[in-house]
Amino acid sequence: DAKTTQPPSMDCAEGRAANLPCNHSTISGNEYVYWYRQIHSQGPQYIIHGLKNNETNEMASLIITEDRKSSTLILPHATLRDTAVYYCIVLNRFGNEKLTFGTGTRLTIIP
Amino acid sequence: DAGITQSPRHKVTETGTPVTLRCHQTENHRYMYWYRQDPGHGLRLIHYSYGVKDTDKGEVSDGYSVSRSKTEDFLLTLESATSSQTSVYFCAIRSGSGVNEQFFGPGTRLTVL
Numbered sequence: 001d002a003k004t005t006q007p008p009s010m011d012c013a014e015g016r017a018a019n020l021p022c023n024h025s026t027i028s029g030n031e032y033v034y035w036y037r038q039i040h041s042q043g044p045q046y047i048i049h050g051l052k053n054n055e056t057n058e059m060a061s062l063i064i065t066e067d068r069k070s071s072t073l074i075l076p077h078a079t080l081r082d083t084a085v086y087y088c089i090v091l092n093r094f095g096n097e098k099l100t101f102g103t104g105t106r107l108t109i110i111p
Numbered sequence: 112d113a114g115i116t117q118s119p120r121h122k123v124t125e126t127g128t129p130v131t132l133r134c135h136q137t138e139n140h141r142y143m144y145w146y147r148q149d150p151g152h153g154l155r156l157i158h159y160s161y162g163v164k165d166t167d168k169g170e171v172s173d174g175y176s177v178s179r180s181k182t183e184d185f186l187l188t189l190e191s192a193t194s195s196q197t198s199v200y201f202c203a204i205r206s207g208s209g210v211n212e213q214f215f216g217p218g219t220r221l222t223v224l
Contacts, residue, residue: 034211043201043215044154093211098144098156098169099203 003027004088009106018075020105022088025069032093033064035073036101037084044101047073047086049093083109114138115216117202123222130189132219134202136182143185144203144213145169145177147196154201160185192223 005023012018024033035047048055048062050071055062061074075082087104114137124130134143145157146169156169158177166177174196176188189196199220203213 032211041218043203043218044213046212046214049212091211098159099146099154099213101154103153 003090003100004102006086006088006102006105008103009108011108011110012075012078013110014080015077018078018082018107018109020073020075020086020088020107021070022073023070024088024090027068027090030092031090033062033068033071034089034091034099035060035062036087036089036099037082038087038104039081039084044087044099051093078107078109080109080111083107115202115204115214117200117216117219119219120217121220123224124192125224126193127191130192130221130223132187132200132202132221134185134187134216136185136204138204138206138214139182140204140206141182142205143179144205145175145185145187146201146203147171147198148201148218149198157187157200192221194223197221197223 032049032051034049036044038044048057048060050062050064064071085104085106087101116135118133142161144159146154148154155171157171157175158166158169160166160179163179178186199218201218202216205213
């Protein structure tokens with residue numbers, strides 16, 4: 001009963017922007033969109049989150065559509081170290097919900 | 112990076128032996144979590160803690176117990192290890208200030224023979 005849908009894999013050339021889509025058509029009004037990634041053999045890493053406005057931090061940008069049914073994570077200048085599995089998650093920011101990682105998108109940065 | 116360490120990082124043990132994994136944080140965060148990660152199953156919550164001596168079960172808690180006697184330490188114990196508990200175990204923390212961003216440790220790879 002996945003709340004999000006992501007493509008299983010994507011490739012991106014090094015130095016280009018990587019755009020990772022996520023569909024979350026059943027998102028409720030108090031749920032945020034979170035993005036995490038997991039580099040091989042490491043623990044998951046928090047990237048960014050947002051509610052309805054676009055967000056940017058030192059790692060990435062998050063674009064959420066006006067109806068909030070989908071979003072895109074943007075890595076503006078992808079490097080080889082960005083090769084990882086990226087997870088899109090929706091949950092209530094202020095609850096104690098556990099993180100449920102689906103299968104995510106395996107992003108490969110091509111030299 | 113959040114100050115989270117896990118010990119040991121790797122362990123091989125035999126079926127039926129007790130095993131304790133330790134998660135240590137230097138962030139003074141209220142919430143701590145134990146997850147396991149297996150191929151085809153993603154990340155699954157075992158137990159979590161919302162304060163000293165306050166713990167609760169996750170979705171795969173059978174065969175595991177936890178203890179939190181200090182803010183900084185969260186222990187996961189396998190009372191009698193089984194081969195099905197071979198996995199990578201991750202600890203995570205988050206602050207209690209209403210935010211839900213979790214920060215993960217480096218993981219412990221456990222093999223039960």
